[in-house]
Amino acid sequence: MTPHPEYILTLSCHDQRGIVHRVSGFLATHGCNIIDSAQFGDAESQLFFMRMHFAAEDPAVTDGDLRSDFAAFCQELGMTGQLHDARRKPRVMLMVSKIGHCLNDLLFRYRSGLLPVEIPAIVSNHMDFYQLAASYNIPFHHLPLAAGADEATKLAQEARILDLMDTHQVDLVVLARYMQILSPGLCEAMRGKAINIHHSFLPSFKGAKPYAQAHKRGVKLIGATAHFVTSDLDEGPIIEQDVERVDHAMDAETLSAIGRDVECVVLARAVKWFVEHRVLQNGDKTVVFN
Structure with a gap:
């Protein structure tokens, strides 16, 4: 069985309620399963930071679809975000x-x-x-x-x-x-x-x-x-x-x-x-x- 593609999502934005819920919802609607997650809200800078490692389990959602939809999602919410191929060696x-x-x-x-x-x-x-x-x-x-x-x-x-x-x-x-x-x-x-x-x-x-x-x-x-x-x-x-x-x-x-x-x-x-x-x-x- 071919393993599911895995990604690492990183983002930063102005700290506000509901960020984790929104990001998790985005991944769920795109057929993704979260493997691990970490986040931090900086009270001094009022910025929120997140790293999520997830697997894309829906074969109908292509890499291109996922990346373009995520870019639009970040733009809509004023986030700076990246999607990294977890299996690619930098x-x-x-x-x-x-x-x-x-x-x-x-x-x-x-x-x-x-x-x-x-x-x-x-x-x-x-x-x-x-x-x-x-x-x-x-x-x-x-x-x-x-x-x-x-x-x-x-x-x-x-x-x-x-x-x-x-x-x-x-x-x-x-x-x-x-x-x-x-x-x-x-x-x-x-x-x-x-x-x-x-x-x-x-x-x-x-x-x-x-x-x-x-x-x-x-x-x-x-x-x-x-x-x-x-x-x-x-x-x-x-x-x-x-x-x-x-x-x-x-x-x-x-x-x-x-x-x-x-x-x-x-x-x-x-x-x-x-x-x-x-x-x-x-x-x-x-x-x-x-």
């Missing part, structure tokens, strides 16, 4: 410079089936990880950018990044320790579909060797933050964070090793939640249905 482009722990971790999770994605391309401004990419049979694109490059050179390099996103129909870009500041134009082009990872010492420990700076200050907690990319450096809407306790007996190298582990876990969670359509933006914050 296409993710990874970007990295010379620090590879996050790249290596994401590739392992991808190969192991723990991360439901397709990875059509890895982009780097260095050649350090081309052999790692080859071991996973993933095309590696070396887009060099010399230190002190002028604006025209940077914009030309970023244009090639945009071309790759378009060519490979990329749904998400992951900056897996890609150590270049992106232009406002590229940030805007990636709005809502690019995730970055950084250590959570910012802004207290800016610049080089943050773990050495933290060690010198005797920190007791270290952590990492995964967030959406915006033109405000490291200040985009936060998706996930985590911390680990440390103590006076640990040197800077130990702190760095612990920090790398935290970064890997935090970034992997954020990517997984995004590709499962669990992350909805709420102004400068996010709603995460995990």
Whole structure:
């Protein structure tokens, strides 16, 4: 027996009575069965957010019918909504410079089936990880950018990044320790579909060797933050964070090793939640249905 098509519905709108009833009714009249559902009403922003996973069980209702009717339903009620094919693996482009722990971790999770994605391309401004990419049979694109490059050179390099996103129909870009500041134009082009990872010492420990700076200050907690990319450096809407306790007996190298582990876990969670359509933006914050 052919399994029923499954979808994930996400929406946001002004909070009001009866939203869940109306959405459930829409699905019922289209022969759909709800598998799981989560919703949140934000008292501060007065916005309502929902994620529903459902199966379309009426063969008379085509995918096109369902999508066009849902678009009309959202327009009628003033909702911003999307329907996602639950069985389609989003296409993710990874970007990295010379620090590879996050790249290596994401590739392992991808190969192991723990991360439901397709990875059509890895982009780097260095050649350090081309052999790692080859071991996973993933095309590696070396887009060099010399230190002190002028604006025209940077914009030309970023244009090639945009071309790759378009060519490979990329749904998400992951900056897996890609150590270049992106232009406002590229940030805007990636709005809502690019995730970055950084250590959570910012802004207290800016610049080089943050773990050495933290060690010198005797920190007791270290952590990492995964967030959406915006033109405000490291200040985009936060998706996930985590911390680990440390103590006076640990040197800077130990702190760095612990920090790398935290970064890997935090970034992997954020990517997984995004590709499962669990992350909805709420102004400068996010709603995460995990």
